[in-house]
Amino acid sequence: MSSTVEELVAQLRDGGSRVTTARRLVLTALVKGAHHPTAEELLVAVRALAPDVHPSTVYRNLEELERLGVVVHTHLGHGPATYHLTTEAHGHLVCEVCGATIEAPDDLFEAMAQGAKRRLGFELRPYHFAVLGVCAECAAIAAAPETSVG
């Protein structure tokens, strides 16, 4: 499932885009780096190997990669967007209390997607924005008698 940098580079060429150092490094960071990188985190990773890369280059590359269908971006909350390879796209649950990000099993959205389709004709694409809520741990803390607070 996870693509290699060279496969993604091939996708770039197929799409008519040129392959530059910055672009290759962005892809490398997406393949090998942490799971939900922001543009700025990608910039840091890229600059580790090519210190002169400019922030706007990263933004433009992400935009181009998104246009080609190689990456997608997701909003996990109020902060900056996070980027993923399209092959790794998935829904997210984010805890409003502690900020924890849970990668949602795909079938979690299925009943809702079917309901929206049948009743409203609406085709769900639940990947672009996270669904917020309260994670198990924070819910337990909130429900517990406040023995450690008073």
Place this chain on the structure above:
Amino acid sequence: MSSTVEELVAQLRDGGSRVTTARRLVLTALVKGAHHPTAEELLVAVRALAPDVHPSTVYRNLEELERLGVVVHTHLGHGPATYHLTTEAHGHLVCEVCGATIEAPDDLFEAMAQGAKRRLGFELRPYHFAVLGVCAECAAIAAAPETSVG
């Protein structure tokens, strides 16, 4: 279900907040205005009756009203947040193609909420961010043979 301005003003007093002209006008705009106002749209409505109100006053009032549980804000997409009275809170489906906003029936989220709770212990609060997708009309256009394009 829909509150009156005076009821909301009473909520303010109960919460220990003062009732100012700007604050009352923000509430009035929320009660009587359009359905998904942004902070700036609220500012315009407020300024129609009190031209000297400053943008930051509207932001601070919305923040305070949210702290008191009188209003909630929702992100419908990449633009500014939209504000609702808490009594009118509901989920949103937003079309990625045409931008249409559909107020989701509450039970649409139920199966998903139950699944998230049972399997992950996660309590869904699906109101804060819209769920994106493609509305019926745009899906039909996309699916149709492109007779009017070639």
Place this chain on the structure above:
DNA sequence: TATCAAAACGCGACCAGCACGCAACAGCGT
């Protein structure tokens, strides 16, 4: 391998949406 148009880059300016510090003002309990 050299050439060259177009794509991509680095850079700085700029934008939207919103938060904040401060001094003046105004709500409201007395």
Place this chain on the structure above:
DNA sequence: ACGCTGTTGCGTGCTGGTCGCGTTTTGATA
């Protein structure tokens, strides 16, 4: 009416991201 303190208007600042410009780089072609 007084005075405490919450609120306002104003300016400034911040984050996350976009844009225009002149220069550099890519990669198809000779």
